[in-house]
Amino acid sequence: MSEAFVTALLELADDHLVLGHRLSEWCGHAPMLEEDLALPNMALDLIGAARGLYARAGEIEGKGRDEDDLAYLRGERAYLNCLLVERENGDFAQTMLRQLYFAAFMEPYWRAAASSDDPVLRGIAAKAVKEVAYHIRHAGEWVVRMGDGTGESARRMAEAVEELHRFTDELFFSSPAAEAAEAAGLLPVRAETRGAWEATIRTVFAEARLGWPAQVWAQQGGRAGAHGEALGHLLAEMQSLHRAHPGAAW
Amino acid sequence: MVEATPLWEVFIRPRNGLSHRHVGSLHAADEVMALQAARDVYTRRGEGTSIWVVPSLAITASDPDHADEMFEPTADKIYRHPTFYEIPEEVGHM
């Protein structure tokens, strides 16, 4: 059991770190100064959650790997994040929609995690649930403004939906490891959050005057380490310095 | 000339029991975004429990050129202050 739980925790941790990393790429390059502050706030929430999750995974694993070993010394095929979070930032519409999709999933997920049998996870969830509730608000308000703003913003927002919606199904997919942890009462069942997620997204889309996208082939593979090409570059950059100095303290 | 995003004044209540206090300003297109920006900009270190945002244009300010007629007339009305009145010490605190 513990091995499956470790894997499932890594899936969650990788989601948070990769998305936090993506958001941090905006710092200093946002459309307005106010967003130069808002985006790092969200990134810091996500990186903070990732650290807690890595630490817990390392602890249960019991091989002495700490948060940095897990974040910096696993390669592309060992990373287990879903495909949505690794997508490149694209424009502001894509960044905000990606954030909304992810937060709208994590909010009910963390709420359900309040009844996990793992006390450490309960602690992480209690903190994170408030953070992602704000992410929904912030990203949601932006999606509304871009969807129902100018002609150009509406076009870009619709394009973002087309680009990213195909990655949302993977959020509800439980890997064998996650299934085992779910069955053991350690993690919430991913599929059960779909109703809440869809309600959030539909509310925002209605206000943003965005159409619900047609069924497309849902992209999956992240939980098995089968990623798109973007993740390799992200990790190459993120891990380069750490890997160049094996064993060094920072 | 670039079109400008409106300016907002931000007021924060540091904790319950205290008044909202002006902390600075920011730019936002509407009140919802202004509130979120105020949260993201001005409460990163737990500075507050409540935020007000007010469009800067909505503030009517007194004119410093009229400061004399506005504020000086009160200066000599010392009977508004408790120390104007003499109460014998034996009476105790009043």
Place this chain on the structure above:
Amino acid sequence: MYSQGLIGADGRTEEDAAFLAAFQARIDAEEKIEPKDAMPEGYRRTLVRQIGQHAHSEIVGMLPEGNWITRAPSLRRKAALLAKVQDEGGHGLYLYSAAETLGVSREQMTEELLSGKAKYSSIFNYPTLSWADIGIIGWLVDGAAIMNQIPLCRCSFGPYARAMIRVCKEESFHQRQGYEIVMTLMRGTEAQKAMAQDALDRWWWPALMMFGPHDSESAHSEQSMAWKIKRFSNDALRQKFIDATVPQAEFLGLKVPDPDMVWDAGLNDGQGGYRHGPIDWDEFWRVVKGGGVMNRDRIRARRKAWEDGAWVREAARAHALKRAARKVAAE
């Protein structure tokens, strides 16, 4: 983070002597000047320029450190650096707000930065080449900024002074963060130690230049001092910085790259201090005027963010109009 080397201040003013004397009396009485108060045009112009340069420095200053956010070598460092760079953005925002009280808009100031009309601290035109640069910048550049900003908390212009108080409070962690990075490197491997020394070698002189030209060369400094926009001279602050920093470097086991540096018992009114070797002011002016490795890249990055963001800002404004109209319709 920023420095005080205000570039090209112009304190000329044309009010009559009685007005100027009355204003100076308020300043001398340590009264704060508020935005709507009567003030000499030169005072207003100097402030707009200085606060603008200060704000631009914070904003451009996000870029060299931002260059390492995605490569920070541990998650703890990543979070701290991200929070620090975010703070710089916040400080820019507070400062733009302070300047806006004088009737100049953020959009105007941004245009001036992007067109090259407005200047910013020349130190940000140097590249960050290794992780040690992040430590050295926090320690030296933020250290130099703090030296300058603490007196600015008592600046005569109320909004600027208030912004500075907030900035100083937030910045207290920046320098410690930097010093801790360098300290960790100096306790690490030979490669890490070399990285730290190399970074100090590259940043030391630019950090000293942050305080601006020597007092004897610093045009318009005197007027700024009289108006209490500026509280200490460039050379005085530079000396204070050197005296504070050299022992910190020694503690780390780093060598300050100034072969002429000596202890001089006569400095600081006989209290003693470190006398530094000659500063290459040609380099300073070259970099200020656009000749640094990164000048063009910095402005290009800012312009890209501004231009790429235009449609987002427009969308928000367009939506605000629709919202307002719908609200009216619903009433």
